Amino acid sequence: MRKLDLMLRDQALLGVALVSTLALIGASTWLVIDLLVTAWPRLGWHLLWQAPARAGRAGGLSSILVATGAIVAIGLLLAAPLGIAAAVALSEARSRWADVVRTSLDLLAGAPSIVLGLVGLLLFGDLLGLGYSLATGGLTLALMVLPLVIRFAEVGIRSAPAEQRAAAAALALSRWTTLRRIVLPAALPSLAAAITLSIGRALAETAALVFTAGGSDRMPTSWADPGRTLAVHIYDVALNVAGGDASAAAAAVVLLAILLVVQVALIVCLRCGRSR
Amino acid sequence: MRRWPDRLLVLSTRGAAVAAASVLALVLGIVLVGAMPALARGGAGFLTGANWSPTTGSFGAWAMIAGSLATAGLALAIALPIGFGCGLASGWILTGAAASSLRALIMVLAGIPSVVLGLWGLTTLVPLIARWHAPGTSLLAAGLVLALMLVPTIALIVDATLRTVPAEQRVAAAALALGRWSTLRAIAGRACRDSLATGGVLAVARALGETMAVLLVAGNVAALPDGLFSPVRTLTGAMALEMAYATGEHRAALFVLAGIAVALVALVLVLLRASGLRPALGAAHA
Numbered sequence: 001m002r003k004l005d006l007m008l009r010d011q012a013l014l015g016v017a018l019v020s021t022l023a024l025i026g027a028s029t030w031l032v033i034d035l036l037v038t039a040w041p042r043l044g045w046h047l048l049w050q051a052p053a054r055a056g057r058a059g060g061l062s063s064i065l066v067a068t069g070a071i072v073a074i075g076l077l078l079a080a081p082l083g084i085a086a087a088v089a090l091s092e093a094r095s096r097w098a099d100v101v102r103t104s105l106d107l108l109a110g111a112p113s114i115v116l117g118l119v120g121l122l123l124f125g126d127l128l129g130l131g132y133s134l135a136t137g138g139l140t141l142a143l144m145v146l147p148l149v150i151r152f153a154e155v156g157i158r159s160a161p162a163e164q165r166a167a168a169a170a171l172a173l174s175r176w177t178t179l180r181r182i183v184l185p186a187a188l189p190s191l192a193a194a195i196t197l198s199i200g201r202a203l204a205e206t207a208a209l210v211f212t213a214g215g216s217d218r219m220p221t222s223w224a225d226p227g228r229t230l231a232v233h234i235y236d237v238a239l240n241v242a243g244g245d246a247s248a249a250a251a252a253v254v255l256l257a258i259l260l261v262v263q264v265a266l267i268v269c270l271r272c273g274r275s276r
Numbered sequence: 277m278r279r280w281p282d283r284l285l286v287l288s289t290r291g292a293a294v295a296a297a298s299v300l301a302l303v304l305g306i307v308l309v310g311a312m313p314a315l316a317r318g319g320a321g322f323l324t325g326a327n328w329s330p331t332t333g334s335f336g337a338w339a340m341i342a343g344s345l346a347t348a349g350l351a352l353a354i355a356l357p358i359g360f361g362c363g364l365a366s367g368w369i370l371t372g373a374a375a376s377s378l379r380a381l382i383m384v385l386a387g388i389p390s391v392v393l394g395l396w397g398l399t400t401l402v403p404l405i406a407r408w409h410a411p412g413t414s415l416l417a418a419g420l421v422l423a424l425m426l427v428p429t430i431a432l433i434v435d436a437t438l439r440t441v442p443a444e445q446r447v448a449a450a451a452l453a454l455g456r457w458s459t460l461r462a463i464a465g466r467a468c469r470d471s472l473a474t475g476g477v478l479a480v481a482r483a484l485g486e487t488m489a490v491l492l493v494a495g496n497v498a499a500l501p502d503g504l505f506s507p508v509r510t511l512t513g514a515m516a517l518e519m520a521y522a523t524g525e526h527r528a529a530l531f532v533l534a535g536i537a538v539a540l541v542a543l544v545l546v547l548l549r550a551s552g553l554r555p556a557l558g559a560a561h562a
Contacts, residue, residue: 020361
């Protein structure tokens with residue numbers, strides 16, 4: 001009797017794994033095919049170089065792609081240097097203050113992105129007077145990806161071989177030389193991975209940007225102009241534009257294609273890191 | 277004297293770390309500043325009142341808190357078993373190329389932006405549900421879309437934890453002719469429990485913070501949900517919908533909602549920390 005019971009449990013275990021895996025594969029196939037079918041009438045290379053027309057129902061995505069690039073670039077240019085510097089300090093620290101820093105970064109990483117959006121609106125838009133602009137959006141994104149950059153950069157920096165660090169210390173090399181000649185070269189692939197991961201995260205973000213970068217779909221000409229990213233565009237067209245389903249789906253396909261490129265870059269970074 | 281660049285290096289990197297850490301304080305401070313006008317007028321009503329009607333100046337957030345908790349809870353109930361099954365398949369049952377391709381699929385799914393999932397929910401899932409029970413935009417739709425988002429998160433944590441079980445132990449279990457169930461229970465019982473707890477908690481934190489995917493499919497009526505098919509509005513959804521036009525006390529009330537949302541997520545994360553489970557690195561951001 002007991003033996004039978006165990007055999008049943010073995011089967012149940014297999015069953016749970018099989019059903020879940022099939023459900024996952026089924027849902028993702030359904031989603032991708034559905035998106036492609038909906039987007040089909042609007043897909044084409046013109047999406048890359050034409051300006052959007054009729055609130056996104058027609059035309060392309062050129063201005064939106066430019067705004068996306070600018071906002072993500074501003075965010076990463078601010079967050080990456082600060083984040084990597086902070087990670088250098090954290091990777092060497094084992095004291096209480098480092099724990100406090102890590103805890104507060106974890107909590108920041110957990111904060112809902114819409115909250116960061118509201119904070120960005122009040123702090124950068126109102127108090128600093130930047131209004132709805134690429135700069136406000138980029139600054140808000142920087143707040144959002146900072147914990148991510150630090151978390152992954154710290155791991156990369158820690159992975160520099162301990163013997164080499166010890167050897168450097170034995171040779172009485174300065175911290176600065178050790179960092180530049182030993183730690184950073186070893187950590188380079190992980191740092192690249194940290195930044196690529198943050199770019200992917202920034203590209204996927206909607207909530208933090210709706211009230212900071214503004215919703216204009218015109219071509220931005222400076223950092224003080226408003227602009228919308230691809231993700232914001234998808235949201236706006238899906239929610240506010242009647243008959244915009246095909247356009248929203250087409251923008252989603254473009255966003256997924258860009259994210260796929262980013263993900264491949266990430267895998268290449270990680271492979272480089274491992275082969276060393 | 278040769279050491280001055282070193283001292284500068286230590287000072288500047290530590291300065292960067294402290295600056296990064298103080299971003300949280302800055303965020304909380306700004307939320308508080310934004311919420312002040314509403315808090316000054318009557319604080320406690322936010323947590324107890326269920327009537328949210330900005331035009332009459334009544335700001336009871338309870339319906340939205342319930343909406344957030346209900347969508348997160350429903351999504352977790354759907355995603356936890358499926359995520360566990362997928363993690364079990366890729367990290368325990370399958371081997372070699374089959375395991376790594378399933379893992380790759382899960383990672384790709386984890387990388388799909390939530391707004392894309394929301395769009396798909398709006399164009400496909402909502403009409404399907406509407407055929408069954410109008411209007412379609414509902415707690416159920418929000419739970420399903422969120423679950424699709426959470427399954428990869430949970431699966432990746434289960435997968436990573438199960439793969440840390442030493443191969444020798446599995447060989448030993450096979451030598452004892454233990455079945456699948458007994459093997460899993462004997463040598464990975466703890467790993468399963470821990471990864472489910474960690475994955476579940478992080479998934480809830482993520483679900484509570486999600487905005488756009490839910491907003492697109494939830495219907496957004498600010499009333500207590502009374503069933504799977506009733507439309508709900510979440511805390512984050514309310515902020516995203518109303519900030520566009522809110523002014524004065526209404527706007528301040530939205531900052532109070534922001535504070536409540538941050539507090540809910542922080543509470544969940546602190547519980548995880550207090551339980552002594554160490555999430556796999558980066559899992560919080562997966």
